[in-house]
Amino acid sequence: MNLTVNTTAGDVNAFDAASLNPTGAMSAAMKTYYDTELLENARPRLIFTQLGKSQFLPAGHGDSVQWRKWNTFDKSLTPLTEGVIPTGQKLGQSAVSVTVQQYGDYAAISDRLDLHAVDNVLLGAAEEMGAAGGETADTLVRNELCTGTSVIYADTLDASGAVAGTPTSRRELRGDNNRLTPDVVNKAYTFLKKQKAPFFEGNKYVAVIHPSAAYDLRSHPDWMEAHKYAAVREIFEGEIGELHGVRFVESTEAPIFNGASLYTQEQSNLTVAASVTNDSTAAAQFGQSSPYKITLAETLSQEQAEALVGRKIHIYDASASQMVGTAEILGATAADKCLWLDAEAPVTLAAADTLWPGEGGDCTQGPCAVYGTLFFGKDAFGVVDPEGMGMEMIIKDASQIGGPLNQFSTVGYKFETAAKILYQNRMVRVESCSAYSGVDEAN
Numbered sequence: 001m002n003l004t005v006n007t008t009a010g011d012v013n014a015f016d017a018a019s020l021n022p023t024g025a026m027s028a029a030m031k032t033y034y035d036t037e038l039l040e041n042a043r044p045r046l047i048f049t050q051l052g053k054s055q056f057l058p059a060g061h062g063d064s065v066q067w068r069k070w071n072t073f074d075k076s077l078t079p080l081t082e083g084v085i086p087t088g089q090k091l092g093q094s095a096v097s098v099t100v101q102q103y104g105d106y107a108a109i110s111d112r113l114d115l116h117a118v119d120n121v122l123l124g125a126a127e128e129m130g131a132a133g134g135e136t137a138d139t140l141v142r143n144e145l146c147t148g149t150s151v152i153y154a155d156t157l158d159a160s161g162a163v164a165g166t167p168t169s170r171r172e173l174r175g176d177n178n179r180l181t182p183d184v185v186n187k188a189y190t191f192l193k194k195q196k197a198p199f200f201e202g203n204k205y206v207a208v209i210h211p212s213a214a215y216d217l218r219s220h221p222d223w224m225e226a227h228k229y230a231a232v233r234e235i236f237e238g239e240i241g242e243l244h245g246v247r248f249v250e251s252t253e254a255p256i257f258n259g260a261s262l263y264t265q266e267q268s269n270l271t272v273a274a275s276v277t278n279d280s281t282a283a284a285q286f287g288q289s290s291p292y293k294i295t296l297a298e299t300l301s302q303e304q305a306e307a308l309v310g311r312k313i314h315i316y317d318a319s320a321s322q323m324v325g326t327a328e329i330l331g332a333t334a335a336d337k338c339l340w341l342d343a344e345a346p347v348t349l350a351a352a353d354t355l356w357p358g359e360g361g362d363c364t365q366g367p368c369a370v371y372g373t374l375f376f377g378k379d380a381f382g383v384v385d386p387e388g389m390g391m392e393m394i395i396k397d398a399s400q401i402g403g404p405l406n407q408f409s410t411v412g413y414k415f416e417t418a419a420k421i422l423y424q425n426r427m428v429r430v431e432s433c434s435a436y437s438g439v440d441e442a443n
Helices: 028-045 111-116 121-145 182-194 211-218 221-226 280-286 302-308
Strands: 002-007 010-016 053-057 064-070 093-099 101-110 151-153 163-165 205-209 239-243 246-250 270-276 292-296 312-317 322-333 338-341 354-357 361-363 366-368 370-376 381-386 392-396 408-417 419-421 427-432
Touching (some): 028 121, 053 064, 093 419, 111 408, 121 381, 121 392, 121 419, 151 182, 182 246, 182 427, 205 211, 211 221, 211 239, 211 246, 211 370, 221 239, 280 322
Parallel strands (some): 053 381, 151 427, 205 246
Antiparallel strands (some): 002 010, 064 093, 101 408, 205 370, 292 338, 312 322, 361 366, 370 427
């Protein structure tokens, strides 16, 4: 039979099922128990969420939230003229708005598994759903924060550890040469202080850091010295310590940037068959005097070719066993397996040379992960808390959902949320490599 669900977009047919049996519904006590399991397993994952400005959205007030903030006034440094009324300044507001969206997932459990399994399948599913729900909610906030416009790239260090340069893009980061250091942390603190970003409790800023980046920082003598005598009182879930006025919170959901595959899931790189250093015939097409043309060994589908346009790449010289440059793909054609790049390679490419995803850093033998450590002042971003649509555990037993023969039950979660950056000048993303850059994948 058809099960009709009333939604904001109108009536929809969810799926074919037997009539639901309300007499088989879960008791209030059991409902409370499983909701508790959900929240207890979700809470440790809500690392970013705990740092945002929570905004309650009452039921019946639409699905959008607007944060309003007053414009700041300029200093008044001109002396008053006797008897003359000054011009004055205009009072105004700006607004930032966001619309909540609904998210959720579930798992179906067969009647035989539920009956014969040694472990409590329902409880195990509830625990895992709680963990997945928490990670989902936190990743949604993280993805919004990654759109922040203020970025600091970790300094390039020479063999002695001295600063040898300052990168200006993610593609310039080079493995061991661009790790997160206490000095870079100090730069991020100074940036927020100069922007007059307000502090969290204890006159500190807060940073969310990936464990791989935290490894480099915690291995540094300055970190160890800072924690040698001081006992830091933890305030936030996942907090690991403090340095240069910044409290660090560790999370596996802190962003890792590493370019998606250029070709297939099994083969991320593309292989050069031949190259033309200057394809003047394509100059008008790409608006560039000398686009660099490459013929590939691999066969591309039209969809693959179109997806490559605009991608950043690293160029690997097989004869020299090293990366020799970076470029952006201007155009690609499936029929003749050609790419056009915006920059000529520093060497003439030959068969067996390869192109690698370039959104991450540049390691010796291929692209490597770049870690984004996010530094915040207080109320840098907002998170919506909609009434009646917080994280909810939903369990349907076999008599409710299991079809004509009551063959399965379901365990799932559902929630609504939204996040929005409120003040770009109250946050900064520090991008760096790590000792683990060669093995970590994008998250």
